Amino acid sequence: MKNQKKGKQNKKKKKDGKDESFFSGQEKEPQNTRAIRFAPRTAMNIFSGLFVFLFVIMCVVVLLTFGRTDTLARLAMSKQVNKTELIENVNKGLVATEQMRYEGEVVIEKLFTQTQKADEEDSWKEGITPYLSVGLSADDLGFSNTRIDRNAKEIKFIKAITVSEKEHFYRLYYDVRFTEGDTWKKAQIILPVCYKYGELKLIDRPQFTNTTVSESKNKVAFNESRFITTGEDVQGTEKDKLDEFIRSFFELYTANDEKLGLISNVKGLEDATLENIDVKTLIVDGKGMYHARGTFSFYYKEGSSFTSGFELVIKPTKESYFVIKMNGE
Helix, strand or coil, rough: CHHHHHHHHHHHHHHHHHHHHHHHHHCCCCCCCCCCCCCCCCHHHHHHHHHHHHHHHHHHHHHHHHHHHHHHHHHHHHHCHHHHHHHHHHHHHHHHHHHHHHHHHHHHHHHHCECEEEEEEHHHHHHHHHHHHCCCCCHHHHHCCCCCCEEEEEEEEEEEEEECCCCCCCCCCCCEEEEEEEEEEEEEEEEEEEECCCCCCCCCCEEEECCCCCCCCCCCCCCCCCCCCCCCEEHHHHHHHHHHHHHHHHHHHHHHCCCHHHHHHCCCCHHHHHHEEEEEEEEEEECCCEEEEEEEEEEECCCCCEEEEEEEEEEEEECCCEEEEEEEC
């Protein structure tokens, strides 16, 4: 009886449990039988956040880059050089430089042109005064103390050195040939000047100088073999053939004969005549090309000759030779 009663009670509990789960809308979760376990969702959230962060940074960098590029482009467009204006400015600068050089020559001519006539001294001072800065007089220049006639004959500009761009100060160098009485002299003069507003003013006394270099700094020495191509010397019958070909080439080259184009791709001289030729070296390189160096003499009018060095690169052909280069061209 007791067992039957307990069985009824258990059945009732099961029934009640079934009913309760039914009414609650929940079912008992099935037991997980998978062997692979996934990482917790925390790691996935970290990677996702990192990816979003990097993406945002990348977008910011791209925006800044394109923004800067656009700004630079606008600045470049706003400051774009006007070609016409640039050419005009360059031309103005050239004109100003030429004008300064010319006025410097005028000053030199006035300095070196004096006569001993009684009424000429005042005239000389009046002519040079407009080119003097305030406080500098004609007597300060050191050119008025002469007892013989002095005349400028030839004036050549040498160079100009900028002393101060801001203040427009320059040093103008001139080569002067002049006479003192019947004697020819030569000198080099420096004019310290200020050239501004189209006017040239001497700002100090002229200075005598000598721009000739007393000792050369370039110590390079002549070397006959400096440009000789590496290879083997041509000898025997081949050398005789090449010597004959080279002579024929220069006979056509000096006269610029139309047949020159048949044996070379170079242009010749005009109306000259070959006088002599001296082949100093004749070498064949590893590619089978011949390199000839030497000198040849020619004249336009007999009795007045010139001597020129030459370097030929000659290519062999089936029947003869062909000059492909002369003097590196």
